[in-house]
Amino acid sequence: MTKQKLRWGILGTGMIAGKFAFDLPRSQGGVLLATGSRTLASAQRFSFQYGGKACAGYESVLHDPAVDAVYVVLPNGMHHEWTLRALDAGKHVLCEKPFAANFRQAEEMFAAADLSGCLLVEAFMYRAHPLLHSLIATVRSGILGELRLIRSNFTFARPELNHDARYHSGQSGGALMDVGCYCVNLCRQVVGVEPDAVQAMAHLHPGGVDEYAAALLRFPGDVLATITCGMTVVSDDMTHIAGTEGRIAIRAFWFGRDGFTVTRGDHTQTIQVEETRPLYAMEADAFAAAVFGQAPPWISREDTLGNMLVLDALRQSAGVPLG
Numbered sequence: 001m002t003k004q005k006l007r008w009g010i011l012g013t014g015m016i017a018g019k020f021a022f023d024l025p026r027s028q029g030g031v032l033l034a035t036g037s038r039t040l041a042s043a044q045r046f047s048f049q050y051g052g053k054a055c056a057g058y059e060s061v062l063h064d065p066a067v068d069a070v071y072v073v074l075p076n077g078m079h080h081e082w083t084l085r086a087l088d089a090g091k092h093v094l095c096e097k098p099f100a101a102n103f104r105q106a107e108e109m110f111a112a113a114d115l116s117g118c119l120l121v122e123a124f125m126y127r128a129h130p131l132l133h134s135l136i137a138t139v140r141s142g143i144l145g146e147l148r149l150i151r152s153n154f155t156f157a158r159p160e161l162n163h164d165a166r167y168h169s170g171q172s173g174g175a176l177m178d179v180g181c182y183c184v185n186l187c188r189q190v191v192g193v194e195p196d197a198v199q200a201m202a203h204l205h206p207g208g209v210d211e212y213a214a215a216l217l218r219f220p221g222d223v224l225a226t227i228t229c230g231m232t233v234v235s236d237d238m239t240h241i242a243g244t245e246g247r248i249a250i251r252a253f254w255f256g257r258d259g260f261t262v263t264r265g266d267h268t269q270t271i272q273v274e275e276t277r278p279l280y281a282m283e284a285d286a287f288a289a290a291v292f293g294q295a296p297p298w299i300s301r302e303d304t305l306g307n308m309l310v311l312d313a314l315r316q317s318a319g320v321p322l323g
């Protein structure tokens with residue numbers, strides 16, 4: 001890892017912006033330079049807590065010549081606009097998941113990155129954790145026999161707040177976009193190819209988004225996956241990966257902290273991967289390494305586009321507006 005530090009600007013002062021800013025000082029390659037908010041007071045509170053400059057509005061972060069990279073951590077429906085603006089301002093962009101409102105927007109964002117010559121990566125932070133690499137290597141080792149079934153679940157229950165963009169179809173909210181996107185991403189990673197057929201059913205919220213949903217994915221090679229996701233459903237955070245000879249169970253894979261178990265017959269072993277840096281520090285380091293040309297991005301654009309394509313197809317299948 002280089003001693004060079006990437007100087008970050010953050011757009012938005014919400015929940016995940018705070019987690020990223022909290023972890024950033026424990027990264028090797030990143031420092032917080034400025035944070036923009038719709039209100040100066042919120043930016044000031046954020047900068048008091050995490051450091052860096054406070055900016056009224058997002059534009060001033062983009063036009064700060066000292067900022068190298070921008071973290072777009074706004075509601076889903078704003079990712080496209082603010083990624084394009086940041087790229088146009090010559091900044092590298094780490095854009096939160098789900099990358100865009102739909103596949104077409106995602107393609108436009110990568111085309112803009114090509115034009116600008118800047119790096120653009122989707123912020124699936126769990127993919128920067130070595131546990132995920134260990135999980136994929138274990139599946140590829142053949143220990144499960146022939147891969148057959150994946151069951152991946154990500155639900156949570158939180159009081160519904162009117163200002164929460166997750167409940168607004170105009171912000172591309174909904175369970176599939178908010179948390180189902182992780183399960184889609186993991187299933188595609190584990191199998192290593194794109195699904196050739198997908199279906200979903202959803203319970204719609206009056207806001208027009210899917211409050212909870214169940215999805216089926218079929219992959220070439222006769223692998224099937226089920227996904228459940230929800231925003232008002234008591235937490236289920238288990239993923240099971242099963243083959244003809246063994247199975248893996250992993251809890252809350254998106255945190256990468258509990259390891260996973262591999263069971264064959266009567267024998268179960270637990271695989272843990274120690275990592276001293278917190279999750280968002282690892283992500284910031286992976287991004288800096290890609291900017292400084294030391295490693296390829298930990299998520300390729302083909303991967304991000306593939307995820308968006310599946311999310312579009314699942315929402316269409318479930319009758320959820322694409323936004």
Ligand SMILES: NC(=O)c1ccc[n+]([C@@H]2O[C@H](COP(=O)([O-])OP(=O)(O)OC[C@H]3O[C@@H](n4cnc5c(N)ncnc54)[C@H](OP(=O)(O)O)[C@@H]3O)[C@@H](O)[C@H]2O)c1
Binds near residue numbers: 015016074098164178
């Ligand atoms: N990687 C992860 O671990 C993870 C986890 C959860 C969510 N996410 C993603 O991160 C993004 C932000 O999620 P979050 O949970 O941090 O959301 P949040 O707490 O609601 O924060 C979003 C921020 O966006 C700004 N904003 C601008 N216009 C807004 C509007 N019309 N409605 C609401 N907020 C608006 C606000 O900041 P200002 O008022 O300061 O401008 C707000 O604080 C989403 O895309 C989400 O999918 C990622």
